[in-house]
Amino acid sequence: MAGGEIAIDPKIQHALSGAGSPRHSDQTPGEWVKSNLFNNWYNGVITLVFGALALVLGFLFLRFAVFNARWEPVRDNLELFFVGRYPREERTRLVVQLLLMSGSVGLFIGWLRQRSHAEAELAGVEPPSTSARDIVSSYWALVVFVFVALAIGVGVDSFRPWLLLLGCAISAAAAFGITMKPRRGAFGIGLAALPLVPLALAGAVLSTVSDLNNGAAYLLAIVATVLLAIVQYLHRPAFTLSAGALAGVVSFQVLSGSEQLSWVFLTAAIVPAAFDVLSRVDDHDGRSLSGLLGSAVFGAGVVFYVLFTGVTSLRLIVLVIGLGVAVYALVGALSGGPGSGRRLGVVTVLAMATWYIGRLIDLDGIDWTQWGGLHLNLVVAAASTTLAFPIGLLLALGRRSSLPVMRWLCTSYIELIRGVPLISLLLMAQLFVGFFLSSGNNNLSLTTKSLFVITMFSSAYIAEIVRGGLQAVPKGQTEAGQAMGMSPAKITRLLVLPQALRAVIPSMVGQFISLFKDTSLLTIIGVLEFLGVREIVHAQPDFRGFGLVETLVFVAFGFWAVSFTMSRESQRLERSLNVSN
Amino acid sequence: MTDQNAPAAVFADATQMMGKSSDVMIEVSGVDKFFGAFQALTDINMRVGKQEVVVVIGPSGSGKSTLIRCINRLEKHDRGEIVVDGVELGDDIRNIQEIRRETGMVFQSFNLFPHLTVLDNITLAPRQVRKTPKAEAEATAMELLERVKIPDQARKYPGQLSGGQQQRVAIARSLAMSPKVMLFDEPTSALDPEMIKEVLDTMKDLADEGMTMICVTHEMGFAREVADRVVFMAEGQVVEVGTPEHFFDNPQEERTKLFLSQIL
Numbered sequence: 001m002a003g004g005e006i007a008i009d010p011k012i013q014h015a016l017s018g019a020g021s022p023r024h025s026d027q028t029p030g031e032w033v034k035s036n037l038f039n040n041w042y043n044g045v046i047t048l049v050f051g052a053l054a055l056v057l058g059f060l061f062l063r064f065a066v067f068n069a070r071w072e073p074v075r076d077n078l079e080l081f082f083v084g085r086y087p088r089e090e091r092t093r094l095v096v097q098l099l100l101m102s103g104s105v106g107l108f109i110g111w112l113r114q115r116s117h118a119e120a121e122l123a124g125v126e127p128p129s130t131s132a133r134d135i136v137s138s139y140w141a142l143v144v145f146v147f148v149a150l151a152i153g154v155g156v157d158s159f160r161p162w163l164l165l166l167g168c169a170i171s172a173a174a175a176f177g178i179t180m181k182p183r184r185g186a187f188g189i190g191l192a193a194l195p196l197v198p199l200a201l202a203g204a205v206l207s208t209v210s211d212l213n214n215g216a217a218y219l220l221a222i223v224a225t226v227l228l229a230i231v232q233y234l235h236r237p238a239f240t241l242s243a244g245a246l247a248g249v250v251s252f253q254v255l256s257g258s259e260q261l262s263w264v265f266l267t268a269a270i271v272p273a274a275f276d277v278l279s280r281v282d283d284h285d286g287r288s289l290s291g292l293l294g295s296a297v298f299g300a301g302v303v304f305y306v307l308f309t310g311v312t313s314l315r316l317i318v319l320v321i322g323l324g325v326a327v328y329a330l331v332g333a334l335s336g337g338p339g340s341g342r343r344l345g346v347v348t349v350l351a352m353a354t355w356y357i358g359r360l361i362d363l364d365g366i367d368w369t370q371w372g373g374l375h376l377n378l379v380v381a382a383a384s385t386t387l388a389f390p391i392g393l394l395l396a397l398g399r400r401s402s403l404p405v406m407r408w409l410c411t412s413y414i415e416l417i418r419g420v421p422l423i424s425l426l427l428m429a430q431l432f433v434g435f436f437l438s439s440g441n442n443n444l445s446l447t448t449k450s451l452f453v454i455t456m457f458s459s460a461y462i463a464e465i466v467r468g469g470l471q472a473v474p475k476g477q478t479e480a481g482q483a484m485g486m487s488p489a490k491i492t493r494l495l496v497l498p499q500a501l502r503a504v505i506p507s508m509v510g511q512f513i514s515l516f517k518d519t520s521l522l523t524i525i526g527v528l529e530f531l532g533v534r535e536i537v538h539a540q541p542d543f544r545g546f547g548l549v550e551t552l553v554f555v556a557f558g559f560w561a562v563s564f565t566m567s568r569e570s571q572r573l574e575r576s577l578n579v580s581n
Numbered sequence: 582m583t584d585q586n587a588p589a590a591v592f593a594d595a596t597q598m599m600g601k602s603s604d605v606m607i608e609v610s611g612v613d614k615f616f617g618a619f620q621a622l623t624d625i626n627m628r629v630g631k632q633e634v635v636v637v638i639g640p641s642g643s644g645k646s647t648l649i650r651c652i653n654r655l656e657k658h659d660r661g662e663i664v665v666d667g668v669e670l671g672d673d674i675r676n677i678q679e680i681r682r683e684t685g686m687v688f689q690s691f692n693l694f695p696h697l698t699v700l701d702n703i704t705l706a707p708r709q710v711r712k713t714p715k716a717e718a719e720a721t722a723m724e725l726l727e728r729v730k731i732p733d734q735a736r737k738y739p740g741q742l743s744g745g746q747q748q749r750v751a752i753a754r755s756l757a758m759s760p761k762v763m764l765f766d767e768p769t770s771a772l773d774p775e776m777i778k779e780v781l782d783t784m785k786d787l788a789d790e791g792m793t794m795i796c797v798t799h800e801m802g803f804a805r806e807v808a809d810r811v812v813f814m815a816e817g818q819v820v821e822v823g824t825p826e827h828f829f830d831n832p833q834e835e836r837t838k839l840f841l842s843q844i845l
Binding site: 122123124474476477479480481482483484485486487490494495498499502 | 653654655678679681682684685686688690692693694695696698705706709710736737754755758
């Protein structure tokens with residue numbers, strides 16, 4: 001029978017298909033219940049007992065939530081819970097941020113879709129489709145939380161929050177629409193221009209941010225619209241990715257106004273599109289020359305930066321490292337490498353341009369010591385996730401290094417951090433992180449310090465997770481790379497790491513979820529985050545000792561909704577990556 | 582009948598070449614290899630000429646795989662000398678990399694990269710190691726896939742192919758580096774019986790095109806048909822060497838006779 005077939009273990013096949021429950025399409029719900037819940041007497045008993053228990057508990061909770069609970073502390077302080085003590089007159093910034101973030105999310109989803117479609121087209125197979133059911137099962141918790149929160153608060157704040165929600169939905173949908181394949185002809189152009197309208201409007205909302213002058217805001221809106229039109233016209237994943245990242249960076253800018261590192265993020269956002277352009281004009285003959293030029297530009301850029309901004313010890317280090325990289329790229333270009341020098345040059349030009357533009361625009365923002373509530377938890381969690389991941393990766397590689405000193409350093413760091421409770425690290429940070437970070441100048445905000453500590457803490461755990469993944473990659477993979485003369489660094493970067501990281505997605509996301517929940521500890525060192533808002537609420541004369549359980553339930557619900565969504569998304573990611581195996 | 586000019590058909594050691602050319606490609610002399618206290622290879626002497634096909638057979642644990650893994654330094658030999666195409670295999674990483682670039686290897690368990698498409702599997706090393714431009718590397722890869730007769734699988738992932746197809750991709754992947762020597766480490770042992778032939782056919786084509794090959798295999802039919810020389814190993818030593826005809830029909834050593842009686 002199974003003559004030419006490769007035998008696949010049914011368990012593996014089941015895992016690959018990713019089905020949670022083996023529900024066949026030809027089964028009616030009634031049949032499914034019968035064959036899965038009442039297929040024998042003890043299963044039937046278990047179903048009945050636990051079903052009854054769940055019903056009772058659900059009923060008790062609902063009775064509490066709908067009839068007995070006093071939601072006034074939450075209702076009257078909804079803003080406090082979400083954004084802390086963010087200056088009232090600056091709230092428009094948050095609105096702009098939400099709209100831009102929604103647009104960014106829409107573009108990112110569009111990017112994923114474009115990429116998977118491009119891959120499917122190359123492979124000559126049907127593009128994968130995401131069913132509405134998948135999306136609902138991923139996001140229902142978050143949606144329910146937002147709706148419940150708004151439903152509780154709507155008595156206070158009329159319909160404006162709902163309008164904002166609608167605006168976000170439109171922004172996301174419009175941004176996603178832009179990533180769809182453009183149609184040809186006049187009708188196509190009209191259709192293509194349609195999603196640009198609400199986005200241009202959203203951009204114009206920028207003008208309402210009080211300290212940004214109107215001309216600049218309208219200019220920004222026009223630039224954004226033109227960029228999006230380019231994204232739509234070219235329909236290339238790299239441009240979509242860049243546009244999405246740009247929207248994210250700008251949304252953060254609107255809030256913080258910090259120009260300190262913004263050029264780094266802006267450059268990082270534009271890089272995919274720039275490299276995409278490079279790859280299109282890639283001519284193999286001019287490779288060395290352009291690489292030469294690129295690394296020269298990079299070297300000049302580093303020197304220029306250090307001289308222009310004034311020499312400090314830190315910048316001298318930057319100078320040395322930068323020149324080292326330039327020389328490396330130069331050598332690569334001379335030996336006919338694949339244009340790494342040119343890439344460096346492009347990155348430098350971008351960085352210098354964004355840095356200069358950043359100085360010109362000179363946004364001033366709201367310092368994040370004034371941020372708070374769930375907003376702060378999300379920002380701190382996102383920032384330390386982004387920072388801790390690369391640090392953890394390097395630590396894991398360092399722990400497996402063949403250089404003993406490197407190995408000892410990384411191992412002792414990891415073991416030291418993992419052996420200490422986060423709370424004690426946070427308390428220590430409150431007292432003396434400043435000594436380490438800025439010599440003698442201890443004016444770092446508590447928020448910055450705690451971001452630092454959470455990043456250090458998570459990176460140690462991430463290092464251990466990555467190490468597990470590295471060990472799971474079969475030795476044959478390394479051997480195959482070695483046998484073809486690949487260098488150890490390339491074997492790690494191109495063969496081992498991609499497989500290791502895929503293998504540890506579930507535990508990695510678990511770590512990110514626990515990182516997000518750990519941000520609630522910031523309340524102990526006096527940062528006003530989501531959980532800590534409760535203390536302020538219950539210090540108010542109206543709510544002293546009143547509705548203590550209700551506020552706690554609300555906060556727990558918020559944490560759960562975000563964590564659950566992350567967990568569901570990771571499962572989806574895992575399934576979509578598993579397709580290739 | 583074998584060539585009358587050939588000295589003897591069965592030799593005491595493996596240094597006498599039987600190929601189409603008298604140039605030496607691989608020279609192994611006095612090689613010992615230990616795994617801890619266990620001696621895996623004892624005083625191995627062997628020469629492989631350009632375009633020669635040598636098949637190494639022997640019971641499991643006899644050191645066949647260890648021997649060919651020493652030739653591209655996947656294992657480090659403890660004593661003796663290995664020279665591949667005039668380059669001595671020492672501790673100098675540049676020599677090792679040079680030899681590895683010139684030496685293709687096909688593994689028992691394929692060792693394809695599961696996260697890359699077939700095409701990317703094949704173009705990875707040329708692009709990363711030889712710095713071949715992408716378009717050129719892909720054109721070469723497609724030619725190689727034609728040669729191993731699976732051009733239509735280029736955009737699939739290894740997990741979507743059958744074992745035989747995977748092993749042919751692995752062969753194409755090694756060939757993409759245009760090696761001067763191919764090492765085969767039991768390439769058909771992990772395959773279902775009906776897929777063995779397609780891989781052996783590919784290897785036979787390769788031998789016909791004049792590739793220098795060392796194959797560790799249990800496929801006696803392949804050895805008889807394709808090999809210029811058969812090397813029999815047991816307990817880390819070369820026991821007997823000869824042309825396939827003499828080796829299979831007229832073995833001299835008791836150990837060889839015992840082995841052949843068990844498998845034939």
